[in-house]
Every structure is written in C-alpha cells, then in structure tokens.
Amino acid sequence: MTQKLGPEVELDPEVEYVVLCGTRHERIGxxxxxxVHxxxxxxxxxFSCYLFDADGNFLVTWRAKHKPTFPGVRTNSCCGHPGPGESIPDAIARxxxxxxxxxADRIELMLPEFTYEAxxxxxxxxxxxxxxxxATVATRPEPEPNPDEVHDTEWVPWEKFLAEVDADPTSVSPWCALQVEQLRALGPDPLTWPVAENQRLPEVAREPLEKR
Known part of the structure; x- marks a missing residue:
C-alpha cells in the first residue's frame, strides 16, 4: 500500500518522494x-529524456538488471521522477x-502531454x-554509467534506432516504444524537432513546482 501524503505535510528530507497526480493530472500529494511501484x-x-549529440546520434541505455521495474531493458537515455519543489528540467539535469x-547543453520539451501505463x-x-x-550536447561525451541505474550505453544514429524499434517494438521499454512513435511525427531530424510550449504541460508538471 502506497503511503500517500497530502501537499500540506512536512516531508522527511532524508526520503526521496514522487509527486502523485489526480484524475485531471493535478498534484494531490x-x-x-x-x-510507489x-x-x-x-x-x-x-519524465523521459532523449539525449543527442551534434550529429543527431542518440544515447540509448540499458536499465540496471536489479531495478524493480523493467530491469535490463533497453530504453531512452534517462528517466526519472521530479521531487517536490523540483522542476522537470532540473530533475533531468540531475x-x-x-x-x-x-x-547537457540544452534541455527542451518535446511531448508535453505524454502519459502511459505498462x-x-x-x-x-x-x-x-x-x-x-x-537534451543535446555539442561534443559527444563518454558516458560514465552509474551501475545502480544503468547497465550499459550506446550512441546510435537515430534512424538506425527507429528501424530497430520498427522491426521489434518489444526490443525497448514499453514507454520508449510509444514515445518513439510520437517523436517520429515531429520530423526525421531530432535536432530540428519543434520545441513545445510549457503551457501545454499538465498542471502537475508546470513550473513553479514549489511545495504548496
């Protein structure tokens, strides 16, 4: 049973929390x-993040094999949960x-309304x-995977990754397969995808996210 805490409750600074959402995607605690899982x-x-270098290569990752959800699965560059009072771009950078x-040099919103269950x-x-x-970087870095979170990484051309997902959607995480279909609609070049407006984000994800 998930321990749900209301927005007015004083949170323990030693505990990592996620933000709970209501039926209208508002914050409820x-x-x-x-x-939570x-x-x-x-x-x-x-959030989900897709990291690209200046040539449009994409950093694919494999989740650590001991993670409680979808261990060892190939997926997008980075996923996570903003904490109370933390904006999503700040959480992605973290x-x-x-x-x-x-x-990352830049972190920009692509799919503000994406939701899923798996x-x-x-x-x-x-x-x-x-x-x-x-997220984008001007110079391709060599990743230093944290073994608690990431089993392996690989830089791949975006078009090659799309073809692999087309051939077998189950070769990636369920959310990644769904996101790839929506990202494809933004255009073939990931570096020219149009940036979405923050106003399109659901209420729970909009800044500022200060605890209230």
Whole structure:
C-alpha cells in the first residue's frame, strides 16, 4: 500500500518522494519513491529524456538488471521522477549527471502531454504522467554509467534506432516504444524537432513546482 501524503505535510528530507497526480493530472500529494511501484501503482509524475549529440546520434541505455521495474531493458537515455519543489528540467539535469555523468547543453520539451501505463509479467505497474524532453550536447561525451541505474550505453544514429524499434517494438521499454512513435511525427531530424510550449504541460508538471 502506497503511503500517500497530502501537499500540506512536512516531508522527511532524508526520503526521496514522487509527486502523485489526480484524475485531471493535478498534484494531490506525495509518496516515498521506494513504496510507489507495485501492482496498484498510483498515477504519478515522471519524465523521459532523449539525449543527442551534434550529429543527431542518440544515447540509448540499458536499465540496471536489479531495478524493480523493467530491469535490463533497453530504453531512452534517462528517466526519472521530479521531487517536490523540483522542476522537470532540473530533475533531468540531475539524473543525467547521476546516471550517466553527463551535463547537457540544452534541455527542451518535446511531448508535453505524454502519459502511459505498462505492466511487467509479475504485475508490477508503471503509471505515469511523463512529459518527454530532448537534451543535446555539442561534443559527444563518454558516458560514465552509474551501475545502480544503468547497465550499459550506446550512441546510435537515430534512424538506425527507429528501424530497430520498427522491426521489434518489444526490443525497448514499453514507454520508449510509444514515445518513439510520437517523436517520429515531429520530423526525421531530432535536432530540428519543434520545441513545445510549457503551457501545454499538465498542471502537475508546470513550473513553479514549489511545495504548496
């Protein structure tokens, strides 16, 4: 059972929390991240990030094999959960550094309204309001994967990655397969995708995200 805390509750600074969402994708409280993923995962705020170098190559990652949800699965560059009071771009920058040792030059909104649900064979579910962002670097860095989060990485041409997902959508995480279809509609060159307006984000994801 998820321990749900209302927005007015004083949070423990030693605990990592996720932001819980209501039916209109508004913020309704918080829950400890360690307790939120199970067979009845509540709807909560997350993000996905796709990192590209100056030539349009994409950094694909494999999730650590001991993660509780979708272990070892090939997926997008970085995923995570903004904490209370943390903007999504700040959360992305934090996770890129923590997971991959990479500092992005730019982080931009691509798919503001993306949401999804996905279940593992054991019934553990993902249930997320999950805006999708593009991050870019002028000079391709060598990733330094955090083994707690990432098993492996590879830079690949975006068109090659699209072809692999087309050939077998199950070769990537469920959310990545869905996101790739929507990103494809933005155009063939990921570096020229149009940036979405922040006003299109659901209420729970809009800045400022200060605790209120």
């Amino acid at each position: 918080y829950a400890p991240k360690a307790e 199970h067979q009845s995962t509540p709807l909560h705020l997350a 996770r890129l550094t923590d997971e991959l040792g990479i500092a 279940a593992m064979p054991d019934g553990t579910r993902e249930n997320e309001v999950c805006p999708v962002y593009r």
